[in-house]
Amino acid sequence: MNLKLAIQKSGRLHEDSIKLLNDCGIAVKSGNNQLRAVAENFPLEVYFLRDDDIPQYVEDGVAHIGIVGENVLFEKDKEAEIVEMLGFGKCRLSIAVKKTDAYSSPSFLEGKKIATSYPVLTQRFLDDNHIKAEIHEISGSVELAPGIGLADAVCDLVSSGSTLFMNGLQEVQSILKSQAVLVRNKSLNDEQQKILDQLVFRIRAVRKAKNNKYVLLNAPNSSLQQIIDLLPGMKSPTVLPLANGEWSSVHSVLPEDEFWEKIEALRKAGAQGILVVPIEKMII
Template sequence: MADHLRIGIPSKGRLSEVSSDLLSAAGLSFRRQERSLFARVRDMPIDVTFLRTDDIPILCAEGAIDLGITGGDLVAESGAVVVTRLKLGVGNVRLALCVPDDSDVKRPVELDGKRVATSFPQITTGYLAQHRATPHIVRLTGSVEVMIALGVADAIVDLVETGSTLAANRLHVLAELGRYETVLIQNPATPHGHIADRICRRLEGVVIARAWSLLEYNVPEEKLAEAEQITPGFNSPTVNRLEQPGWFAVRAMVKRSEVIEVMERLEQLGATAVLETAITNCRL
């Protein structure tokens, strides 16, 4: 196995499923036996290692694995010396400093000497030090939202997605410490750099493809220039003349998050046969 590249992914949880799905979409086919810590990728010199999510940055830095898929927040908290090769477009979260709705604390500096509960002591300490505050850090590994209600802390630093949990616990965001997402990391001294580059390029193709759709439509010649402004494409749209005089067929990549709005604008412009096609992989 020493001559194989090792890539570490979470052994369980939602991120485990996301990681396996991304690798499969990138053409890395493997099957994990029940409770096994390793799996061999078919037809490539690659082994997949199943690990605790928060151990992956350290194990990658120490050379136990060459590549790893984990949260960017965990990479930042660990302080591990690794190279972030690619943001994977999933698991987007923000790390926020939160206080009770009825708190007198209005600025981070006012937390000096107070208790702050968090699973991210390194990031929290560094951030508050920049604001001239030295709090008492209450280190936790589980849910921290209830710690203020339990009388354990005056404030918390935690990951926030929708904010509904904060509202349920009568908390609000005082400051944002950072935004993070799932990332592909690499040991800077890996001897398998060429294979790592192949994996990174394959994953990049999947990540970009999932962020875009292919839009096709027909448009009259007098509206073509305006339609091209609506759908400029990744570089530029593909335009072909139709047999029907005065009409053109247009194909262009459109950001998936904007597809519905773009289709409505094209329809209002007079475009017809507006079709969206999902892109599963690409090289751009």
């Protein structure tokens, strides 16, 4: 039996989804406009779909699981349960107005026209702030709407903000932070859930590895305890004696977001010969 996974056929999440599967040791070939592929070495069948359709396919059970952006999942409001945050495809859904507009609060939008591809999320934001505004649903090129007089503001996905800037707009209010998530149908049987658990185990091992670095260094024994205190590791650092009896070799794992700060502190404590090695998989 194969677990059926729906991923984006093309677009910003497609390549990262395929890479994640490959990093998990699951070989899936995509290309030539194919709509379906079977993994060579894992009980997984992959469907390549429009991202907007993925929540519906998962809710209906046509696909058992899917990889989709939170923005699409919440906009479609389907019965698909989030299993795992995947950490890629990060963006935000934001309100943007003309650069010349003085936006100070959501009340600026009262009575205005807002162009968006996300009418459900936009309306929810307006309702939460007790704002009455007119929503114009547009399927693409939303940022053009204020410049051609179709709308006073837009609610659109933002990554760098460069597209808004080039169209004379300024981002003024973020209403949703989004990233790719793994979702599941709520009625998986025991066998399907078992395969999903195996997949999630691999995904977590890959993600944990990417967020950490393996560090090896030489430490003078006179500063060994100070250096150990800086390197908690997964449990505790590994300490091995060197041929020079006054020095030890210390091995540990550092989180990516603490890396440079810790390295500088280690140098000040007397560590030398610091080597940093990427981790391919990390099982805890």
